[in-house]
Amino acid sequence: MPKVLIVAEHLDGKLNASTAKCVTAAQALSPQAIDILVLAADPAAIAAEAAQIAGVARVLTVANDANTHAIAQVLAPQIAQLADGYTHVLGPSTTFGKDLMPCVAALLGVAQVSDVMTVESSHVFKRPIYAGNAIVTVEVPADHTVVATVRIASWAEAAKGGNATVEAAAVVAELPTHTRFIGLAAGASDRPDLQSAKRVVSGGRGVGSEENFKIIYDFADKLGAAVGASRAAVDAGYCPNEMQVGQTGKIIAPELYVAIGISGAIQHLTGIKDAGTIVAINKDGDAPIFEIADIGLVGDLFKILPELEAALG
Template identity: 55%
Template sequence: MTALVIAEHDNQVLKPSTLNTIAAALLCDPQVHVLVAGQNCAAVAQAAAQAAGVSKVLCADAPQLAAGLAEASAAQVLALAPSYSHILAPATAFGKNIAPRVAALLDVAQVSDIIHVHSPDTFDRPIYAGNAIATVQSSDKIKVITVRTTGFDPVAATGGTAEVSSVDAVADAGLSSLVGRETTKSERPELTAAKIIVSGGRGLGSKENFEAVMTPLADKLGAAMGASRAAVDAGYAPNDWQVGQTGKIVAPQLYVAVGISGAIQHLAGMKDSKVIVAINKDEEAPIFGVADYGLVADLFTAVPEMVKQI
């Protein structure tokens, strides 16, 4: 059998999360196909065809697939499912929206958020906010899986020569429609794909302090900006900056945590970062337990000084 990866994209660009998911799929089966479902998405299909390890790209192009809605996307996957032993999607908002619906319609148990593949039917996934790792085995004929992208190094984005084949798009069932979309544009790297992230917590005290302290540091490092849930709940930062169990899972080369105590839910979202730097005036803060470098200091003094020195 063959593994099918559901590509995450915006009809123009293939999202990096797809490359991590392909890496996981290759450990399940050496034959990997990628489904690109969207509208006017030929460029995405060509990008997927260049990804290392991909044998074939299936392109379903239709207006009802343009928005990536769960109902239409799941129906498209379902039409192809009998030909595959594994169906994988990234454990992002995109994948978490589609995969459970596919699993339910196939009447199989989804295997969520895997971080390691032992064999085609056995996987590791974190539980209890990452404090324990469960090894799970699936006996389902078709395995529906979401992949924690930080658990797998991405395959090379170029070098592949997979063929691109068009597949018939499923009819629109009319179950949902896109009313509107509000997007924010930023010159900073995308949080889940950034190599450097500077993240602020409740210790910053206010939205104004957050911007005044964190923005210069992010600018100097060319970093994405993140925040703890406490900072987001307090209104210091927007919701899409939240890092943690109920936010985004990240694993950059460098993670700088400023004024973050290190609650277990936050650590679950960033402890796989390659190098962690923590700045907090409380020397007993849990964040120091995972930090590679820790500075016990007043962040309002330390961070501006760091900016001057960089």
């Protein structure tokens, strides 16, 4: 039976929701056991969160100052060493996982399976290709360790209520010195994280300018939502690229997605098609976004948004 090791994603001492989604994917394997691995300078609080996820048998911790920052080349040798005895090693298909898991796969000498959206059997999976226009079935050789990233937009978070044991793991791995942390440049925001937010409001080229994007921020704040953008808006300089939603940005699955001034290029639709409810506001009634929207409003966004804000109170 499969035995699964999940690499926990965390930031600022808090567990990312993507880890619970990986647990759900792991449960689809009908495994013998699911363990979560937490690598951090001080993993105690993160491990306590992970231990509460239902279905988790153990939480392994590796405390090392070298793990203060999530550097793939530093984390991967430790994960590869601890992977011994596991049939599957999973990580989320987020920026964190996309950076880390290929390094783990290389050290284990296997090919990675990316963006797992369904589990057919222990070594057979389905994943999207061609911007989500086709689904391919991938089979991993039965004698290979499965290293995979989980498409978090395709899986719900595992429930809480677990009570897994927390154990410190001993790792004696040679860590590289050629890759090291220098600094972090990131925009500060009090809004929810775009990749895990339940509600997201995104603006597109139709917003018109960086100054006009304030109307998107204001509306998002009214909803308590994260803020995203289309690639066209990012390329036009309206907002930074970490806000980009779509095939070449972040693939998300919020409960509510509001697309404002976004026409709906296929690359953008790929990133939002798993959202619960999609609301589109665009002056072009023939915009492709309306083909997948659950609710569509045709009109001038600069007139519609103030009216919506007023209605929200």
